[in-house]
Amino acid sequence: MDAVTQLPPAAWRERAGMARLIAALGGGGAARFVGGAVRDTLLALPVQDVDIATRHAPDKVVRMLADVGIRTVPTGIAHGTITALLESGPVEVTTLRHDVSTDGRRATVAFTDDWREDAARRDFTMNALYADPETGAIFDYFDGLADLKTRRVRFIGDPYRRIAEDHLRILRFFRFLARFGDEPEAEGLKACADRANDLMALSRERIADELLKLLVAKEAVRVVTLMIDQGIFRPVLPEITTDGLPRLERVVRCEQMLGEQADAIRRLAALLPVDPRTGEAVAARLKLSKAQRKRLTTALGSESYDSARAMAYRLGRDAAVDRLFLQRGDEAALRAAYAEIADWEMPRLPVSGGALVERGLEKGPEVARTLRAIEDRWISEDFPGEARVAHLADEAVAQALRARSSA
Known part of the structure; x- marks a missing residue:
């Protein structure tokens, strides 16, 4: 699909080392910004992470960046991802890919040079927007711009298939709805409700990560209410009602x-x-x-x-x-x-166990017990200063000594 709009200027595009990284990868013909950085810039939101998609194989990316002095980390090289370590922070560079097989938790991928094929494996249309790093031209293969404009969270293609590929997309659907969305896409909502039991196959760490992000989103209350109504929590968190x-x-x-x-x-x-x-x-x-x-x-x-x-x-x-x-x-x-x-x-309690020993108590349980009593009085009196605490200590020590002598 031809470019339909431009990515507006943004500070992250001018980060130190970014131009050198783009030039090393061969510019917009071989590398494009993708995903959250594009989406959030179009929404005038702060950009946290920058991702680049490229036609180059990951081992070639490593060599190309090494040639210009950019260090890399093979953070997910089996799936095509390396992290370029720029002086201004990390940037993930991922080779275009398509899924060979999936089981709802992980995918086996093959590399490709087809931008649309790479876009087709992504979850939502608003996350499948690419931008030429040099001209800012946007590439939109699944009407993500229209969905972004109306704040519509929509799966790419068949929602049931997208969920079967990765069950976490159920929670991501609602997280994106809480952060960006207005009304949920009916077909996607139904698919999430129908396949809610698939969440049971996921690691609990992945569930927690998505849930905690969702809970701080702008529309968390509205979306959590919707999730409860649709029975999304029931398989993994039945306590949430x-x-x-x-x-x-x-x-x-x-x-x-x-x-x-x-x-x-x-x-x-x-x-x-x-x-x-x-x-x-x-x-x-x-x-x-x-x-x-x-x-x-x-x-x-x-x-x-x-x-x-x-x-x-x-x-x-x-x-x-x-x-x-x-x-x-x-x-x-x-x-x-x-x-x-x-x-x-x-504040800190302005008296120590050593001060109580100096007043005549024996080290050990007697000091600990007396210190707790002083602290309780100090708290109940709303944390008075040293002079009052010294008086409390004198009283508590005297009481402890009397109790010792009468034992």
Whole structure:
């Protein structure tokens, strides 16, 4: 298909080393920008990653770039991808390819020099847009520009076939809908609902990666509601039901109202029953990191604290924000509690175990027990300064010595 429009100027196109990379690959006749960088530039969105498609075989790409002093890493060379290490950051360069066989999780590919054939193996029309790196001319083989203009997320070709090739495309469909889309394509939506059980064949890490990206997208609430309605979560995350939607709406509203960054773990917690054991089970199933697991289970706890600062000190600032946003309460109380910890520099207890030993306690359990008692008083009094803590320490040590002598 002929070029139908131009890629507008963008800072990423002028990155250091980019012109040298394009020249080494032979310009627009042999290499084109593709995918997210093209899509996001056309939508006037920030571009994170730059991908280039090329007619050259991957081993030839390595040699061509080495000739001009560009280092490469064979990040996925079996599938045609190498990473060019420019002074301004990495750029992925992938040889044009087509699928030989797929099993829903991985594909066996063969290389080609046909741009349309390469485009045909991609998931959505808006991701199959190519741009000449020299002239900016756009190449659109499946009406992706029209879909991008109307914010329509549409599979390339038969949705059922696209999903059979890679089951993760079910979740990608909804993630792209949450980030870019308006109304879902009916045929694609039906295919995702019909094939939702295919998600069970995927690694839980891939599911988690897509889900967490989806949850921070602009239209997350609307799209998660649609996913629940279509039964998308049922095979792999049956804990996510309509019961969690009011909490998710509240969390999103709180984030926006108070200027807190959208947080995927917090939003996932909102969708789950308020039970740390459920959070632990979901975190283990999704193989979240240790930090993410702790965050999720802590968010779903129900212990009470005297103040927002006490909660932040005990749980950590992020976990305290999670609890505040997840709990029911009036807006004024929420604002007041959030203000306590928004920019609070968490203090350290201004007394040590050594100071208690100097006051007459023996090293070991007695010091640890007394230090905890002092800390509890310090927290309950809203973290007073050193003079007050010294007085609390004197009182606690005296009590501990009396208890020792009367034992």
